[in-house]
Amino acid sequence: MSYTVIFFLVLYYVVVIGIGYWALRRGSGDSLEDYLLGGRQVGPLTTALTLQSTSMSGYMFLGAGGLGYLQGYWALWFAAGDIGGGVLNMSIIGRRMRKMSQMMGALTSIEYLEKRYPSPAVRLVAGLLTVFLLGFYVVAQLIAGGKGMALVTGIPYPAALAIAVGIILIYTFMGGYLAVAYTDFFQSLIMLVGVMWIMIASLTELGGLTAANNAIGEIDPTLLSVWGRGLGFEGQWGVVAGALLIFSVGYMGWPHVVTRHMAMSQPATARKAGVWATVWNLFFVPAPYLVGILAILILPNLDDPEMAIFQVADKLLPAAVTGLVMAAIMAAIMSTADSLLLQTGSIASRDLYERFINPNASEKQMVFVSRGLVLAIAVIGYAVALVEPPSVFSIVIFATSVLGSAFLPAYVCAVWWSKANTPGALASIVVGASVAFIWQYAGLVDSTQLHPMLTGVVSSSVTMFVVSLATQKISPVPEYVLDAMQVTTTVGPIPGRFLTATEFGLTQEAAAIDKALDGDASDG
Amino acid sequence: MANQSKLSVIQQQVDAATALHKIDGLAGVKAARIERKMYYPYYRFTANCVVPTLFGKKAMVVNCLVDGVNGLGATAGAYSSETVTAPTDALLQFAVSMQEAQRTARRTISHQLGRKLRMIASFEVDVEPQCTVYKGFWIIRTHDTLVMVDSSSGCIHPLSSRAA
Amino acid sequence: MFGLPIATALLVFGFPVFWILYTIVFLIVTRDWVKDSAAADDAQ
Numbered sequence: 208m209s210y211t212v213i214f215f216l217v218l219y220y221v222v223v224i225g226i227g228y229w230a231l232r233r234g235s236g237d238s239l240e241d242y243l244l245g246g247r248q249v250g251p252l253t254t255a256l257t258l259q260s261t262s263m264s265g266y267m268f269l270g271a272g273g274l275g276y277l278q279g280y281w282a283l284w285f286a287a288g289d290i291g292g293g294v295l296n297m298s299i300i301g302r303r304m305r306k307m308s309q310m311m312g313a314l315t316s317i318e319y320l321e322k323r324y325p326s327p328a329v330r331l332v333a334g335l336l337t338v339f340l341l342g343f344y345v346v347a348q349l350i351a352g353g354k355g356m357a358l359v360t361g362i363p364y365p366a367a368l369a370i371a372v373g374i375i376l377i378y379t380f381m382g383g384y385l386a387v388a389y390t391d392f393f394q395s396l397i398m399l400v401g402v403m404w405i406m407i408a409s410l411t412e413l414g415g416l417t418a419a420n421n422a423i424g425e426i427d428p429t430l431l432s433v434w435g436r437g438l439g440f441e442g443q444w445g446v447v448a449g450a451l452l453i454f455s456v457g458y459m460g461w462p463h464v465v466t467r468h469m470a471m472s473q474p475a476t477a478r479k480a481g482v483w484a485t486v487w488n489l490f491f492v493p494a495p496y497l498v499g500i501l502a503i504l505i506l507p508n509l510d511d512p513e514m515a516i517f518q519v520a521d522k523l524l525p526a527a528v529t530g531l532v533m534a535a536i537m538a539a540i541m542s543t544a545d546s547l548l549l550q551t552g553s554i555a556s557r558d559l560y561e562r563f564i565n566p567n568a569s570e571k572q573m574v575f576v577s578r579g580l581v582l583a584i585a586v587i588g589y590a591v592a593l594v595e596p597p598s599v600f601s602i603v604i605f606a607t608s609v610l611g612s613a614f615l616p617a618y619v620c621a622v623w624w625s626k627a628n629t630p631g632a633l634a635s636i637v638v639g640a641s642v643a644f645i646w647q648y649a650g651l652v653d654s655t656q657l658h659p660m661l662t663g664v665v666s667s668s669v670t671m672f673v674v675s676l677a678t679q680k681i682s683p684v685p686e687y688v689l690d691a692m693q694v695t696t697t698v699g700p701i702p703g704r705f706l707t708a709t710e711f712g713l714t715q716e717a718a719a720i721d722k723a724l725d726g727d728a729s730d731g
Numbered sequence: 732m733a734n735q736s737k738l739s740v741i742q743q744q745v746d747a748a749t750a751l752h753k754i755d756g757l758a759g760v761k762a763a764r765i766e767r768k769m770y771y772p773y774y775r776f777t778a779n780c781v782v783p784t785l786f787g788k789k790a791m792v793v794n795c796l797v798d799g800v801n802g803l804g805a806t807a808g809a810y811s812s813e814t815v816t817a818p819t820d821a822l823l824q825f826a827v828s829m830q831e832a833q834r835t836a837r838r839t840i841s842h843q844l845g846r847k848l849r850m851i852a853s854f855e856v857d858v859e860p861q862c863t864v865y866k867g868f869w870i871i872r873t874h875d876t877l878v879m880v881d882s883s884s885g886c887i888h889p890l891s892s893r894a895a
Numbered sequence: 896m897f898g899l900p901i902a903t904a905l906l907v908f909g910f911p912v913f914w915i916l917y918t919i920v921f922l923i924v925t926r927d928w929v930k931d932s933a934a935a936d937d938a939q
Binding site for chain 1: 769771783784798800801803820823837838839841842845846849850851852853854856866868870877879881888889890
Binding site: 284287416418419421424433481482 | 897898899900902903906907910911913914915917918921922925
C-alpha cells in the first residue's frame with residue numbers, strides 16, 4: 208500500500224472540498240447564484256476546460272492506453288476522429304440545436320426529440336435506449352475508477368471499487384459543493400499538468416520519440432504500422448471507417464454531449480468552445496494512446512493492458528506527484544460518471560416516469576426515481592465490475608456505436624432537414640440501434656470487416672431518408688416545427704446581413720411577435 | 732384613439748435612437764425607421780430555494796421569468812422595472828395561465844439547480860408569483876425587411892413577417 | 896519521420912492538420928457571429 212499516494216489523494220480531495228466550501232460560503236452567495244443563473248458566465252477558457260475535462264474519462268485513461276499497448280499505432284485511428292469531434296459537433300449541430308431546443312422548450316435532450324418528432328413512442332424508445340446504454344458507460348467509469356484506485360493506493364480491488372462507487376454517489380447526490388466552476392477548473396488544470404507530465408516522463412525515459420519508435424520497431428515492426436499488431440486489420444477499411452466515425456460523429460448521438468448545446472448561451476460561445484475543443488484535443492486526445500504505445504517498452508509484461516497509463520505514472524513519477532495526478536484523474540473519471548448518472552436519472556424521472564407513469568409527479572417523487580435508478584446502476588455496476596469486468600475499451604466502443612448509430616440522424620436532421628418526420632426518426636433510431644447491436648454480438652465484424660458504427664450509422668441514415676420521404680403525406684412535419692426551423696435556420700426572405708446578427712435568446716419572442724404582426728396585417 | 736394600458740416594463744436600456752443606430756450600423760441597411768414598439772409579456776416569480784450541501788443547507792433567492800405566450804421558463808438575473816403607459820394593441824396577449832406558468836417556474840428552477848449544481852437532490856423551491864412584466868421590442872423597418880431590437884439587451888433579431 | 900513508416904506518419908500528423916484547417920475554416924465562416932452582449936439576455 209502506498210501511503211504517500213494515499214496521503215496526496217486525500218489531500219487533493221480536502222483542497223477540492225475546501226475550494227467548494229469557500230465558494231459556497233463566500234459573501235451572500237452571489238457567486239453561486241450568478242453561476243446558477245448564468246447571468247454572468249464564467250469565461251470561455253474556463254467553460255472550454257470544464258467541457259473538455261468532462262470528456263477525459265475512464266475511456267481515455269484505461270481504454271485508450273490499453274488499445275495503444277495492444278495494437279500500437281493502429282490505436283490512433285480512434286484519436287484521428289476524436290480530435291475533431293468537438294469542433295465538428297459545434298459546427299454541425301451546436302448553434303441550430305440551441306435555437307431549436309429553446310423554441311421547443313425542452314429540458315432534456317430526449318424531451319427535445321419528442322418535441323421535434325411528436326410521438327410518445329419516440330420519447331419512450333429514446334429514453335429507454337439511452338438509460339440502458341448510459342448505464343453501460345457508467346459501468347465503464349466504475350471499472351476505471353476501481354482499478355485505478357486499487358493500483359495506485361494498493362487497496363484491494365473490491366474495496367477500492369467500493370470506495371470509487373461511494374465517491375461517485377456522493378458526487379451525484381450531494382455534489383453541490385463540488386460542482387462549482389472553480390473546482391472543475393482546478394481539477395482540469397491538475398489533470399492537464401499530470402497527463403503532460405506522464406507523457407514527458409515517458410519520452411524522457413525512452414530517449415525521445417524517434418528512439419522509442421525504433422525500439423518498438425525492433426520488438427515488432429507491425430506495431431508501428433496503421434494496421435495493428437501482426438497487421439491484423441490490414442485492408443479493413445470498414446473497420447477503419449468505424450474507428451474514425453466513433454468519436455467524431457458518434458458524439459452527436461450522445462445525449463449528455465448534445466445537452467451541452469441546449470445549455471449554450473451565445474453563438475460566440477459555440478465558436479470559442481469549438482476552437483478550444485480543437486486546441487485541447489490536439490494535445491490530450493493522442494496523449495493517452497501514445498503513453499500506451501510507449502508503455503510497450505516501459506512495462507513489457509503488463510497483465511492488464513488497460514492499466515498501462517496508471518502503471519507508467521506509478522513507475523516514473525515521484526510518489527507525491529503520482530498521488531496528485533492520480534487524484535485528478537480519479538476526479539475526472541468520477542466527474543464523468545456523475546454527469547452520466549445525472550443524465551440517466553433525469554431521463555428516467557422526466558422522460559419516462561413523469562411522462563408515462565405519473566404526469567403529476569412532484570419534484571420529490573422525481574428525485575426519488577432518479578436516485579433509485581442511480582443506486583440500481585451503482586449496485587449492478589459494482590457486481591459486474593467485481594465479478595467479470597469487461598474492458599473499458601469494449602464497453603465504451605459498444606455503447607458509443609449503438610448510441611451514435613441510433614441518434615445521429617435524428618439529431619442532425621432535426622435541425623437540417625425539414626422533411627425529417629416522426630416515423631422517419633423512430634425507424635432510424637430503432638434500425639440504427641439494432642444494426643449496431645446485432646453487428647457487434649453476432650460477430651459480423653470479423654466476417655464483413657465492417658465496424659458496427661459504420662453499418663449502424665449508414666443503416667439509420669438511409670432509414671431516416673427513406674421512411675421520412677415515404678410517409679410525408681400520412682405524417683407531415685407539424686407547422687410549429689416548420690415555423691421553428693424557419694426562424695432558427697433563417698431561410699426565406701431575411702436578407703443575409705441579418706443572419707449573422709441573430710441572437711439566440713430572442714428566437715421565441717421573434718416567432719410570437721412575427722405572428723402578432725402577421726395577424727395585425729391581415730386584420731388590416 | 733387607441734386604448735392605453737399601464738404596465739410594468741423591464742427597464743429600457745436601449746432607446747429608439749440607439750436601436751436605430753444599431754440597425755443603421757449594419758452593412759447594406761438603408762432607410763431604417765422605427766415602425767412601432769411592441770411589448771412582450773412574462774410572468775415573474777421569485778423562489779426561495781434551499782439547497783442541501785455537505786456543509787448544511789444553503790438558502791438563496793432565484794428569479795424566474797415565464798414567457799407569457801409560449802410558456803417557456805428561464806431563470807433570470809436581477810433587473811429593474813418601470814411603469815409605462817402604452818397602446819393596448821402594442822401588447823402581446825398572455826396565452827398561458829398563471830397556474831401553468833407557476834408550475835413551469837418550479838420545474839425550471841428545480842431543473843436548473845440540479846443541472847448547475849450537478850446533483851440529484853430535493854431542493855425546497857417555494858415559488859411566489861409577482862406581478863407580470865413586459866419587455867419592449869423596437870420594430871424597425873429597413874428598405875427590405877423588418878427587424879426587432881430588444882430594448883433591455885439591445886439584441887437584434889430579424890423578423891420574417893409578411894406584414895408589408 | 897520520428898522513425899515511423901510514411902502511412903503512420905500521415906495518420907499521426909495528417910488528421911491533426913486536417914482538423915486545424917477545419918477549425919480555421921469554421922472560424923472564418925462564423926466570424927460574424929454576434930459577440931456576447933454585456934447585458935446578457937434573461938433566457939438561459
